Amino acid sequence: xxxxxxxxxxxxxxxxxxxxxxxxxxxxxxxxxxxxxxxxxxxxxxxxxxxxxxxxxxxxxxxxxxxxxxxxxxxxxxxxxxxxxxxxxxxxxxxxxxxxxxxxxxxxxxxxxxxxxxxxxxxxxxxxxxxxxxxxxxxxxxxxxxxxxxxxxxxxxxxxxxxxxxxxxxxxxxxxxxxxxxxxxxxxxxxxxxxxxxxxxxxxxxxxxxxxxxxxxxxxxxxxxxxxxxxxxxxxxxxxxxxxxx
Amino acid sequence: xxxxxxxxxxxxxxxxxxxxxxxxxxxxxxxxxxxxxxxxxxxxxxxxxxxxxxxxxxxxxxxxxxxxxxxxxxxxxxxxxxxxxxxxxxxxxxxxxxxxxxxxxxxxxxxxxxxxxxxxxxxxxxxxxxxxxxxxxxxxxxxxxxxxxxxxxxxxxxxxxxxxxxxxxxxxxxxxxxxxxxxxxxxxxxxxxxxxxxxxxxxxxxxxxxxxxxxxxxxxxxxxxxxxxxxxxxxxxxxxxxxxxxxxxxxxxxxxxxxxxxxxxxxxxxxxxxxxxxxxxxxxxxxxxxxxxxxxxxxxxxxxxxxxxxx
Numbered sequence: 409x410x411x412x413x414x415x416x417x418x419x420x421x422x423x424x425x426x427x428x429x430x431x432x433x434x435x436x437x438x439x440x441x442x443x444x445x446x447x448x449x450x451x452x453x454x455x456x457x458x459x460x461x462x463x464x465x466x467x468x469x470x471x472x473x474x475x476x477x478x479x480x481x482x483x484x485x486x487x488x489x490x491x492x493x494x495x496x497x498x499x500x501x502x503x504x505x506x507x508x509x510x511x512x513x514x515x516x517x518x519x520x521x522x523x524x525x526x527x528x529x530x531x532x533x534x535x536x537x538x539x540x541x542x543x544x545x546x547x548x549x550x551x552x553x554x555x556x557x558x559x560x561x562x563x564x565x566x567x568x569x570x571x572x573x574x575x576x577x578x579x580x581x582x583x584x585x586x587x588x589x590x591x592x593x594x595x596x597x598x599x600x601x602x603x604x605x606x607x608x609x610x611x612x613x614x615x616x617x618x619x620x621x622x623x624x625x626x627x628x629x630x631x632x633x634x635x636x637x638x639x640x641x642x643x644x645x646x647x648x649x650x651x652x653x654x
Numbered sequence: 655x656x657x658x659x660x661x662x663x664x665x666x667x668x669x670x671x672x673x674x675x676x677x678x679x680x681x682x683x684x685x686x687x688x689x690x691x692x693x694x695x696x697x698x699x700x701x702x703x704x705x706x707x708x709x710x711x712x713x714x715x716x717x718x719x720x721x722x723x724x725x726x727x728x729x730x731x732x733x734x735x736x737x738x739x740x741x742x743x744x745x746x747x748x749x750x751x752x753x754x755x756x757x758x759x760x761x762x763x764x765x766x767x768x769x770x771x772x773x774x775x776x777x778x779x780x781x782x783x784x785x786x787x788x789x790x791x792x793x794x795x796x797x798x799x800x801x802x803x804x805x806x807x808x809x810x811x812x813x814x815x816x817x818x819x820x821x822x823x824x825x826x827x828x829x830x831x832x833x834x835x836x837x838x839x840x841x842x843x844x845x846x847x848x849x850x851x852x853x854x855x856x857x858x859x860x861x862x863x864x865x866x867x868x869x870x871x872x873x874x875x876x877x878x879x880x881x882x883x884x885x886x887x888x889x890x891x892x893x894x895x896x897x898x899x900x901x902x903x904x905x906x907x908x909x910x911x912x913x914x915x916x917x918x919x920x921x922x923x924x925x926x927x928x929x930x931x932x933x934x935x936x937x938x939x940x941x942x943x944x945x946x947x948x949x950x951x952x953x954x955x956x957x958x959x960x961x962x963x964x965x
Contacts, residue, residue, distance in 0.1 A: 462843055481853075482846040491847070498844040500837045502905070511837045514830040516849035571849055 410438040413606050414459065414575060419468035421454055421630075428454040429465065430630040436608065438574070441601050443621030443638070444610045447650055451630040452610045453495060456577045459608075460492045461485040473574065487516050491573035493564035495580045495610075499552035505563055506548040509535035512571035535570060542566040542596055558589040565596060576600060577608045582616055590616055618642065626650065657824060661817045668813035672806040681809040685877060687918040688812040689870050693891065694898035694910035695819045696866030700859045701896065702904030703832055705839030706759075708860075710751065710767030711867055711895040713774040714744040716886040718868025723792060723875035724784050730795070733811065733873065740872035741865040747774075748864020752857035759842070775887035789882025792875050808873050815873075816911075819866050824907040826862070835859055867895070890934060894918070897941045903951030912952050 414436040421429040429451045436442050444452050457463040459470055461482030470478050477485050491512075500508050513531040539545045542562050547555065552563060561581050568576055578597060582590045594616055601607050611617045617624065618638040625635045628650040634641065641647055668688075672681065693711060700706050718740035725731045725739050747770075755766040779787045794804050801807035826832050834855045837845035846852045875881040894917065902913025917940060921933045948955050 460847055462847065481851075482843075483849050483851050486847055486849040494844065494847075498841040500840040500844065502836055502840055503833075507833065511833055511845065511850060512848040515834060515851075519849070567844075567848060 410440070412436065413438040413440075413473060414608075415469075415471040416455070416459065417469045417471070419455070419458055419465045419470065421451075421458060421463065421465045427630050429458070431468070432627070432630070432632055433468075434625055434632070434635075436575075436606060438606055439601070439604060440606050441597075441620055441622045442606070442608045443617040443624035444608055444627065445612075445614075445617055445624060445641075445647075446627035446633075449629075450627040450650070452627055453579060454630075455627070456492060456579055456608065456610060459485075460490055460577060483515070486512070486571050486573075487519070489572075489574035490577070491568035491571045491575070492577040493561075493568050493579055493581050495583065497557075497560040497564050499555070499560060499563055499567075501551075501553040503552055504549050505539065505544055505552050505555070505566075506532065506535050508552050508563060508567050509538060509570040512567060516571040538566050538569050541599070542569070543592070558585055558592065561585065561589075561593055562596070565593070565600075569600065573605060575606045575608065577610070579610045580612065581609075582611060582613050594620060657821075661821065665813050665817050668810055672801070672810050678803060678805055681803075681805045683919075683922040685805065685809045685812050686922065687915060688809070688816045689874070690894050690898060690914040690918040691816040691911055692812070692819045692870035693867055693895040694902075694914040695816075695823045695907065696863045696870065697895040698899040698904055698907070698910045699823055699826060699835075699863040699866070700856070701863075702899050702909070703827060703835040703839065704856055704859050706756065706856065706860075707764045707896070708767045708863070709764050709889070709892045709896070710770040711892040712887040712889060713751075713767070713771040714747060714864040714867035715871035715874075715891050716771075716778070716883070717747055717774055718744045718871035719874040719881055719886050720778055720784055721868070722872040723790055723881045726792060726875070727783075727790065733876065736876075737815070737869055737872040740868040742868075744868020744871075745861050745865030747868075748861040749857060751864070752860030756853060756856040756860060771887055771889070771892070775883050778883045778887070785882065787883060789880055790875075792879050792881070794876055794879055804876070808877050811873060815869055819869065820907055820911060822862065822866065823910075826859075827907050831855065831858070890937075893934070893937055893941075894921075897937050899951070901940055901944045901951055903953030905950065906953060909951050909953045916952075 412435045416432060416434045419429055419432045432455060446452050458465040461480060469476055472488060472490060510531055513534055518527055518531055536545060536548060539548055542565060544562050544566055547559060555563060565581060582593050590613060597607055597620060609617060609620055621638055624638055624641045626633050626641060626647050633646040633650060634644045697708060697711060701708050721740045721743040722736035725736050751770055755763055758766055778784055784790060797804045797807045834850045837850050838852050842852055898913035898917050899910040901917055903909030920936055924932045924936050944951060
């Protein structure tokens with residue numbers, strides 16, 4: 409097993425009197441394909457918001473690549489290699505698809521350099537290369553507010569990739585897609601993982617999670633109820649109870 | 655290159671007008687129009703590019719004006735120094751206000767900026783050296799050669815400041831800073847998760863915007879030979895600075911210029927032909943019309959027409 413890339417230790421988060429996360433501990437190895445599942449309101453998105461820096465957790469620690477990142481703002485975490493896609497796509501609507509990728513390229517990859525025509529052209533080439541990999545090259549100059557649902561999902565992943573992450577958090581990237589489109593997005597995620605990127609997949613489409621993940625954690629009411637391989641997770645009575653209420 | 659040629663022509667026209675036209679009223683009116691070009695351009699850097707609606711224009715404008723007036727009273731400093739001091743003070747106010755208020759979003763940020771106007775106005779209302787509530791009379795020095803009248807000189811100076819303000823806004827818009835600000839406007843959380851230091855960028859925009867608004871107000875005391883808090887911190891400046899980009903279009907640096915020229919010219923015409931009281935009503939009506947019928951302003955309309963005619 410590769411060395412631990414992300415270590416979440418006893419993370420808790422409360423919203424007023426509601427406990428969204430209660431002492432969650434997870435360790436994810438570099439290059440791993442990790443699945444995070446759980447019924448609605450179980451705390452999946454809260455957990456990844458805490459990891460990405462969109463939310464500050466109340467207790468516990470988050471160590472990424474050997475560094476405590478709990479107090480870092482989200483943009484610093486992105487610069488250290490944590491990228492994410494959003495459950496509800498959040499494209500930069502006033503920009504084209506290509507420009508959407510230029511934002512992380514300029515602020516993460518080429519940051520600190522004087523942006524000359526040459527570096528801008530270089531960044532555009534890099535953006536185009538990512539779009540080709542993801543299958544959005546033809547839409548490069550299209551305004552991002554004119555994309556279809558699957559294209560928006562791909563744009564989310566492409567923009568996250570433009571930040572050159574070590575860890576990609578895919579938050580329900582397949583929600584609302586047809587089975588063909590799910591396969592298409594799944595293929596992209598496999599390809600990204602093959603290039604060495606660690607991936608956390610949060611998903612409600614069980615077939616996709618089971619096919620993709622090497623290891624799965626199931627959350628319910630802010631706590632881990634079980635952890636294991638996809639085969640062991642489907643057999644677990646706690647998981648069945650959480651999902652079916654049996 | 656095209657921009658600098660157009661800016662050069664615009665400035666040359668201002669100089670030619672100052673050399674040939676005799677009626678001083680045109681320069682009084684032209685000064686106000688150009689001042690609103692500066693204010694609207696400054697407003698658009700934070701309000702248009704980053705989407706943070708700022709009602710605090712009078713605070714930055716007024717602080718710039720008072721900085722220049724007090725500096726002149728204390729040291730008889732030349733205009734260039736007054737403008738520089740005004741930009742510095744208003745820029746510092748922008749930075750401080752930004753650090754304190756830019757964690758707020760939407761209506762909460764807008765309310766905080768209105769509060770800023772009240773605070774700064776109260777300070778100057780109670781500062782006796784600056785004339786307090788009754789104001790401060792200033793004796794203009796003679797105009798610098800080759801200008802024969804002070805108002806004409808201020809008009810040409812304001813034309814130069816307007817060109818500089820638009821050039822700064824254009825640079826910001828086209829650079830990585832502008833892209834970051836637009837990302838903030840579209841989705842602040844996604845921008846932050848794309849590596850954009852959102853707070854730092856917003857504070858930068860607020861500082862530059864504040865400094866330019868201060869520049870817009872710096873020559874006002876000399877233009878009127880007088881300064882007092884009630885008119886200097888008037889909310890009409892906030893409305894004009896906000897309405898111009900809304901009417902012209904907030905997406906690009908040309909929008910505030912078009913909006914300010916159109917709106918301020920109409921206001922000047924209304925003032926002369928009907929009454930000065932109608933000014934605010936004109937702004938209100940135009941703002942409602944554009945927000946409802948053309949939310950992307952005149953530039954948005956032009957873009958739409960060219961797109962549909964090319965099909």
